[in-house]
Amino acid sequence: MYTLSLGQTSPSDMVGTIADNKEYGFYSEIFRRIRNLANHFGYGITNATAQVAKTVKPPLKDILMRCTNTFSSIEPKGYLEIESSMMMEEYSGYYSRTIKTFEALGGIFASFQSVTIFLIMTLVIMTVFMIDPSVIPLGYITSVLATILMYILFRSSAPSERTVYIGKYPPKLYTLMKWSALTLIPASAALSGYAYITLGAPYAFIILGLAVTVPGIFGYLLERRVALIDKNYPTFLKALGENLASTTDLKTSLGFILHMELGPLRKLVSAALARVKLDINHRQALETLSEEAASYQVHMSNKILLDSLGRGSDPLVIGNALGNRVVKFLEFRKMRDVVANNFQMVVLVTQPLTVVLLSVLEVLSVFMSQYLAGLSTFGFSVMPITLIVVGNTVVIFVTAVVNALTVKTVSGAYWGTFLLNLGILLVISGVAWIAAHVLIETALSSMPALQIPMPGS
Structure with a gap:
């Protein structure tokens, strides 16, 4: 306005x-x-x-x-200028408070996951002293629901921020992400289901994780490209405003801007200049640039720029105002990225620890079923090993999905970040499960009567 x-x-x-x-x-x-x-x-x-x-x-x-x-x-201009500045300052304060909230919730999130895992371990181990083992699924359900509720808490606290915009002409990286996800994920889901039945849950996680990582890599590269475009976009806006104010010709202005350092935005500006030379109208040329950039900042700023220029606004003032606005949002994003990177490191540490603890729980369950249940004097119960293995599989998978979603929410990123983190977490979970199982089996090799089945087999 x-x-x-x-x-x-x-x-x-x-x-x-x-x-x-x-x-x-x-x-x-x-x-x-x-x-x-x-x-x-x-x-x-x-x-x-x-x-x-x-x-x-x-x-x-x-x-x-x-x-x-x-x-x-x-004269509404004076009112709106003050209103725009005041709203940006209010949003800056809100954003800073949200970042501090994320920092506090990050530690709570990791601790909460550890508590739910120890809850499962306590309930399962105590089952050997009880007749009714129905408390085991209750513990797993409680753990899953608690993890999902923590994600909902993060979701409700996060400011809504779009980074990627997909229009009529999306970039190739988006197309690669889309089609690789549509082809690899369903096929890998079927293959991982077969691997779960024949080899065990860890191998199923590895297969599914590797497949999910492929579209995740394309999506991550798309987000990095958008970030680089956004970084150079304020320079484009201010230079475009200055040149339009002096030449009033978009073709000449774009030609001059091409001599500046624009990173990946330079190729898009060159394509926009080629369209203008073909007598395509200015609005269509800049809208196509926005869609090829796949950046929400570029899309919205170009739309505001075109609407304002169409009403005779001063391009120099508009370019500076929009450029400063984009710079401010980029500063917000940097603050958010710092917290997101720290949270991602926490998730990459807690996920394998969760897997190792549940693997130890499974081994202890097998041990107590084979040795303690045979002591008729004490009347110990036989533990449902199959139920424990299935419960561990569900908890690990749900935890990986929720962790990936939480990282996406904290960072305000696109789905490429979610897919990449999910793939990495699934692969780490599978490898950690196999490694923990091998180490524990080696440590207990002195007990030949104890045979530890592979998870999911």
Whole structure:
């Protein structure tokens, strides 16, 4: 709205522009309600905004109430400039508090997973002294539900932030990620199911993890490409604004920008210049650049830039305002990446530890079933080994999925990060399970009567 106010626009035009663009999300829905009240019920833009403000909660309610002063002003630019700066500062404070919350929840998350695993171990070991073993599935169900609830807690605390935008012309990396996921994951799921029956759960995890890692790598490369484009995008915006202010010609401006250091964005700018030379209109050329970049920041900033330039706004002011906005969001993302990297390291450590503990639990269960249950004097119960093996498999798989989802939520990343982390965690789980089983079997080799079956066999 601030950039629109720099040109020839009116309150109804500003409201209509936001209402007609679904990219503005919830704001688009709110402004459609304002426009409907103003046009169909005769409220007028200012009164309609005040009426809609009564139906929403703070801080949006406060923003809309301040917009009533803006819409009734002869010079809305000053109001909107102050409002834009104030909202960015408020969002900065909210983002900083969220990062601190993530730091606190990270330690709680790791401790909580350890507690649930020890809960399972305690219940399973105590089963040998009980007649009814139905407490075992209850322990596994409690562990799974607790892990999922912790993820929901992270999800509710995380700010919604999109990094990747997929339009009509997605990049090749997205296509590779999509088709490799559609082909490899179903095939590997069937193969891992067969491996689970014949070889055991660890080998099934390794097969599925390797297959999931392939689309995850493509998705991770896509996210890195988007991050590099976003890093160079403020330079593009400011240079474009400066050149359009002096030349008023997009072809000349793009040609000059190509001489600057733009990283992977340079190739997209060159393609946009080629389209402009073919007499493709400016809006289509820049929208195609946004879709090929696959960056949500590029997509939204280009849309704001085009809407503002179409109303005669000063390109120099717009370029600087949008460039500074992107720089601010990049600073937020760096703060979030630091916390996400630390959390990822915690997950990579706790996941194999969880697997090792459950593997030890299985060996202890076999030991107590073979040795203690045979002591008729004490009346020890036979432990359901098959149920324990299946429960361990489910807990390890759910923990890997939840850990990967939590890392994605904390980092605010795309699905490539989730797939890559899930694949790595599954492979680590399988390798740790096999290694723990071999080590424990070697340590107990002095007991020839004790035969430890492979998990899932």
